[in-house]
Amino acid sequence: MQESDGPAPTSFPRPPNLLDGSRTSLRQILWALVFALTLPAVLIATAGFRSGYRAERETSDRRLQETARALSLSLDREIEKNEMVLRVLALSPAIAQGDFAAFHRQAREVGLASQSRIALIDMDGRVLLNTRTTYGAPLPDNWRESVLRKMQETHKAQLSDLHADPITGQALITIDLPVVIDAKVAYILSAAIGPExxxxxxxxxxxxxxxxxxxxxxxxxxxxxxxxxxxxxxxxxxxxxxxxxxxxxxxxxxxxxxxxxxxxxxxxxxxxxxxxxxxxxxxxxxxASFQRSLFWLFILVGCILLGVLLAAILSRLIAKPVDRLVAAAQALGTGREVTGTTTRVLEFDTIQKALADAASDIRAQERHREEALARIAESEARLRLALHACHLGSWEYTPSTGAFEASSQCRAHFGQGPDGPFCYDDLIAGIHPEDRARQAEAVAQALDIRSGLEVEFRVVQPDHGERWIRISGRVRSGTDGDLSLVGVSQDITEQRLADERQGLLLHELNHRVKNTLATVQSVATMTRRAAEQGDEGAWDAFMGRVQGLAKTHDLLTATQWQGASLEDVLRSELDPYQDAMRQRIRLRGPRVNLQPGAVLALGLAIHELATNATKYGSLTLPEGRVSVMWAVALSLSPPVLIVEWVESGGPPVTPPRRQGFGTRLIQRGLAQQLGGEIKLDFQPEGIRCVITFPVKAVLAEPAPAEDSAERYAS
Structure with a gap:
């Protein structure tokens, strides 16, 4: 019996062969990539190191130039420090009284360098005293007659170049300062400083x-x-x-x-x-910097050449695993159609064919799971971000079982670590004993009537500090019928403190406003008297004083009425008259912080001096100058703050026939309120005003030490 051949086997069409055609191999691409990266890297490295060398040279030049500039300024500060010492000594009452023995003691206590000395010389060239010797010892006459004549003509300090002392032969630099008494140079203060x-x-x-x-x-x-x-x-x-x-x-x-x-x-x-x-x-x-750059350039070129050699070795090592990966991918993707276009790379096209077919089913199965997990993760992330942004801690408490869960932020609110044990009893133990009853009552009421939970109480931290915590929650019924409380905790300590501070600030504001109104009332009363006496500019002067008072208030507001620095008070009043080069008005003195009352009084005084200078004094002419210097004289008894206002370059000054309103305002604000002493000297070349305050009446902090008192503002 002959069997039939049966149905003919089904033949499947052969997929197109992506391996046909002339394309580039993976080895060729690796070599091309190596050379494509190597040549630009060498060029860029060469240009970069050349640019780096130039930048390093420019940076070095700029750094060294800035160093020289900073050190030249330190020379000025060092010389100015010694000059200011002489200026403070020139104000000593002992000179005017002729008590040279007392002045000799003061001069030896000013604290100049050990190799320095101070001498007092009369206008005939006689050396009256020298701190290098004891008072009364015979001294040779001063040999610098030209300096004495120049000091008498200019009334200004003089700095000499390096010269040898004619007696000792020691190299010295001399600072000479005139001592002016009754508008005449009566003596010369001379400080001889060694190069040390x-x-x-x-x-x-x-x-x-x-x-x-x-x-x-x-x-x-x-x-x-x-x-x-x-x-x-x-x-x-x-x-x-x-x-x-x-x-x-x-x-x-x-x-x-x-x-x-x-x-x-x-x-x-x-x-x-x-x-x-x-x-x-x-x-x-x-x-040496160029040699270093060239050395590192050679190192880089050597590294690149080494990389080329390693790339040749790695290209052979990469090709074999890729071939095995292709075989596995072909087995996984047998009988499936390849999607996508060719990459024109032999190995990559083969991998694409195998993996594209194998991944299609896996992606379909995983897509729904990933989408569900992504939605859950996104929801949890939003919740965590919201709690973190609001500094909230989450918690859940089940009374029937005593189970209690809390986030790390909630644990932190109660002074607990993120990983240690923390149960509901620990939470209760952390609450202030006086607040536990209120918390227990709020929880019981929320569970009884199934309402929201809102309660605030104090928590005692491990360091015995106290924090205010607000607890908010809702009652939730579980699948087994048990009730639980779910909610958040929030630290409201800062909010509580802010409320208390607001009350204190309102009380302080009321006090400050009353003081300010009293000052304005006093200025208005004096302005009205000036207007009744025929002063046509009384109203403009009153508005200027109010505006000056407003500027001073801005300074005090910036420091929350804790006072302000003397330099800031001066700049607030004088910067409108300053020139672009900041040479017209010069401020020199140490950092001094004033009390609020002293800031208001001194601000009004400086405003009056500046107004007078712009109307009648040195600021009426472009070449006019104003110099304000101050110093803390701790060696005097009692210690005082000295502020000196000197005008120059303005029209000739003539003494006023009567005391003006501005002068009375300065004396009332400074002399009566702060116990200050004011000396006005109407010299022809410009007004000179010296104001002396007791330190304890004006400074907002203890007076600086002698070494820090000589650091001047710019």
């Missing part, structure tokens, strides 16, 4: 031992030097540096030091006294 203080400035900078730092006086002579100072102090600096500093206040120049080292010298001339600070760096050290 400038040598100390250099030593404090800890200059590299291969560098050289030097201080030059106006003639270009070396006053202090970091390298071999004993050998070179007193010699003239290199002509290159002297010529460059004469042409420009700051810059750098190629030069050679006096000990024969080729350097680039960075110099800056001090703006006040014209002395120059020089920082010299060896040329070999500057060239």
């Amino acid at each position: 203080i400038f040598q100390r400035i250099i030593a404090d900078q800890r200059v590299d031992r291969d560098w050289n730092a030097a201080v030059l006086d106006r003639s270009g002579r070396i006053v202090a030097r970091s390298r071999s100072p004993a050998e070179f102090i007193g010699q003239l600096a290199n002509p290159n540096i002297r010529d460059a500093s004469a042409m420009s206040p700051e810059g750098n120049v190629q030069s050679v030091t006096l000990d024969g080292i080729s350097v680039r010298a960075y110099f800056s001339k001090s703006p006040a006294y014209g002395w120059t600070f020089v920082v010299s760096v060896p040329v070999t050290e500057l060239a």
Whole structure:
């Protein structure tokens, strides 16, 4: 019996062969990628290191120039400190009274450098005293007749260049200050300072031992030097540096030091006294930065070449695993159609064919699960973000079982760590004993009538501090019928404190407003009297004083009425008259914080002086100047704050025939309220006003120590 052949086997169409055609292999792409990255990397590295070297050089030049500029300013501050000491001493009553023995003691106690000395000279050149010797010891006459004549003509302080003492031969710098009594120069205060203080400035900078730092006086002579100072102090600096500093206040120049080292010298001339600070760096050290950049460039090129070699090895290692992956992917995707276009890469096209077919079913199965999990995760994330943003802690309490769960934020509210045990009894134990009954009553009422829970109580922290916590919750019925409370906790301590502070601030505001109205009433009363006496500008003056008072109030408001610095009070009143270069009005003095009452009184006084200067004094002319200096004199008994107002460059001044309203206002505000003493001197070249306050009546904090009292404002 012959069997039939049966139905013919079904033939499936063969999928298109993606391996046909000419394409690029994976090895070729790897090599192309290596070279595509290598060549730009070399070019970019070369350009980058070149740019880095230039940037490093520019940064080094700028840093060294800024260092020279900062140190030149420190020269001015050091000289100004000694000049201010002389100015404070010039105000000593002992000079005017002729009590030179007392003044000799004061001068020895001012605290200048150990190598410095102070001398008092009369206008005939006789040295009356010198702090280097005991009072009464015979002293030689002063030999600087030209300086004495110049001081008598200019009434200004003079700073000498470095010179040798004719008696001891010691290198010295001299600061001379006229002592003016009854508008005449009666004496000369002279401070002889050794180069040691400038040598100390250099030593404090800890200059590299291969560098050289030097201080030059106006003639270009070396006053202090970091390298071999004993050998070179007193010699003239290199002509290159002297010529460059004469042409420009700051810059750098190629030069050679006096000990024969080729350097680039960075110099800056001090703006006040014209002395120059020089920082010299060896040329070999500057060239080292280029060598470092070139060294790292060679290192980078070597790394790139090494990377090329490693890429050749890795390309062979990558190809074999890819071949095995292709075989596995073909087995997984047998009989399925390939979707997508060719990548023109042999191995990648094969992997795409196998994995695309195998992943289609897996993606379909996982899609719904991932979407459900994503919705749940998104909902939980929103809840966590909301609780975190509001600083809320979550909790749940089931009374029937005693189960209690709390988030880490809720645990923190009760002073507990995030991982330690924390039950409902621990929560109750943390509540302040006086508030536990109120909390228990609120929980019982919420469970009884199934209402919301709202209660606030104090929590005692582990460090025995107290925090206010607000608990909010709702009653929830579980699947087993048990009731539970679910809610949040919130720390409201800051809110409670804010409410208390608001009450205190309202009370303080009422007090401050009453004081301000009393001041305005006093100014208005005095202004009305001036108007009744025929003063046509009384109303404008009154408005100016009110505006000045408003500026002072702004300063006090910025510090919550804790006072303000003396410099801020002066700038608030005088900045409208300042020029663009900030040279018309000059402020110098230490940092001093004033009490609120002193701020108001002094603000009105400065406003009156500034108004008078703009109407009749130095500020009426473009070349007019105003200088305000202050100092805390702790050596006097009692300690006082001295503020000096000096006008110059204005029209000639003539003493007034009668006391004006502004003068009365200053005396009432300062003398009566603060116990200050005011001295007005109507010199022809400009008004000079010296105001002396008791420290305890005006300062908002203890007076600064002697060393900090000599730090001046800009």
